[in-house]
Amino acid sequence: MTQPAILALEDGTVFEGDSVGAPGLAVGEVVFNTAMTGYQEILTDPSYARQLVTLTYPHIGNTGCNAADDESTRAWAAGLIVRDVPRRPSNWRNQVALPQWLRERNVVAISGIDTRKLTRILRDRGAQHAALAAGEDIDVDAAIEAARKFPGLQGMDLAKVVSTAQAHPWRDGRLDLDANAFVRVEPKYRVVVYDFGVKHTILRMLAERGCEVTVVPAQTGAAEALALRPDGICLSNGPGDPAACDYAIAATREFVAKRIPLYGICLGHQLLGLAIGARTVKMKFGHHGANHPVIDLDTGRVLITSQNHGFAVDEASLPGNARVTHRSLFDGSNQGIALTDAPAFSFQGHPEASPGPHDVAYLFDRFIASMEAR
Ligand SMILES: NC(=O)CC[C@H](N)C(=O)O
Numbered sequence: 223m224t225q226p227a228i229l230a231l232e233d234g235t236v237f238e239g240d241s242v243g244a245p246g247l248a249v250g251e252v253v254f255n256t257a258m259t260g261y262q263e264i265l266t267d268p269s270y271a272r273q274l275v276t277l278t279y280p281h282i283g284n285t286g287c288n289a290a291d292d293e294s295t296r297a298w299a300a301g302l303i304v305r306d307v308p309r310r311p312s313n314w315r316n317q318v319a320l321p322q323w324l325r326e327r328n329v330v331a332i333s334g335i336d337t338r339k340l341t342r343i344l345r346d347r348g349a350q351h352a353a354l355a356a357g358e359d360i361d362v363d364a365a366i367e368a369a370r371k372f373p374g375l376q377g378m379d380l381a382k383v384v385s386t387a388q389a390h391p392w393r394d395g396r397l398d399l400d401a402n403a404f405v406r407v408e409p410k411y412r413v414v415v416y417d418f419g420v421k422h423t424i425l426r427m428l429a430e431r432g433c434e435v436t437v438v439p440a441q442t443g444a445a446e447a448l449a450l451r452p453d454g455i456c457l458s459n460g461p462g463d464p465a466a467c468d469y470a471i472a473a474t475r476e477f478v479a480k481r482i483p484l485y486g487i488c489l490g491h492q493l494l495g496l497a498i499g500a501r502t503v504k505m506k507f508g509h510h511g512a513n514h515p516v517i518d519l520d521t522g523r524v525l526i527t528s529q530n531h532g533f534a535v536d537e538a539s540l541p542g543n544a545r546v547t548h549r550s551l552f553d554g555s556n557q558g559i560a561l562t563d564a565p566a567f568s569f570q571g572h573p574e575a576s577p578g579p580h581d582v583a584y585l586f587d588r589f590i591a592s593m594e595a596r
Pocket of ligand 1 (some may be wrong): 269317458459460461462463466488489490530531532533534
């Protein structure tokens with residue numbers, strides 16, 4: 223039997239629907255994602271911690287879920303909001319239907335609401351604080367109250383919360399679907415990946431390019447990381463406000479000063495910006511999707527990219543030694559920088575995609591080239 227669920231926004235707007243996940247109350251910032259596929263990767267992307275994700279594509283769950291597509295070891299999104307979950311998933315890789323997958327991971331989810339209306343609210347007013355309640359005996363007023371009490375992501379350091387507790391190696395390349403196994407490549411470069419909420423595909427794309435990857439906790443000091451004698455450092459994606467990660471900004475500053483090849487992805491991009499003295503700002507509703515056009519200013523090529531961020535580097539605040547390499551064609555915001563006096567560069571979107579097109583994968587090759595050059 224289906225149980226009821228509601229989504230209550232901080233302004234008192236309430237959407238009523240059906241529970242399609244675990245019972246309970248989840249509170250966070252609601253964001254909309256326009257990707258048509260990849261719900262499992264989205265739900266397991268640690269960058270969605272403390273966020274309730276609504277997918278604008280109306281049918282979610284069509285292909286089910288499987289053991290290989292997780293982007294981390296658990297579901298991180300605080301909750302899921304969809305229009306409709308098809309009753310029966312159909313795909314050769316399907317192992318478990320989305321509602322069961324959500325229940326097993328204790329993710330609260332609602333279906334049957336007008337996600338187009340919700341998305342218009344988010345576009346007009348910006349990302350909203352909200353509470354998602356599912357199960358019998360829902361207290362609507364308590365949910366609205368809980369939404370109002372959510373402190374917001376600004377100033378919130380979540381990277382150290384989602385990060386690994388211990389340093390560990392990573393060896394698997396990407397999944398070879400024909401062989402049904404992860405690709406292994408003989409390592410050539412030692413790379414330290416800062417785990418601020420790293421997605422597995424980032425680690426896989428490094429491993430399959432010959433990197434011997436060591437994943438380290440977010441708060442690892444620069445000296446400790448350098449003691450591993452890395453050829454390069456990768457700063458991962460991650461949730462929360464980048465400006466709150468003072469420890470990571472300090473470590474990044476040292477890597478830049480020592481001219482270690484450095485590659486920042488999403489939160490990692492923002493941290494590089496902050497480390498060289500730029501500012502980051504909270505966006506109105508951010509970029510979350512798999513079809514965002516971004517221009518590579520060096521080549522003039524337009525890349526179709528995967529995006530998931532709510533903060534951005536303020537281009538006007540960049541110092542003279544930072545070159546703007548990429549810009550969003552949706553709103554003109556900064557999407558990439560490269561330093562002119564150190565082998566450090568970064569990208570705001572997701573070069574690893576997952577889900578999304580592979581247009582930006584060349585940045586992984588650029589990182590390899592910068593380690594090779596050194
Ligand atoms: N995917 C990410 O790394 C997101 C970075 C940061 N938390 C933001 O929202 O902008």
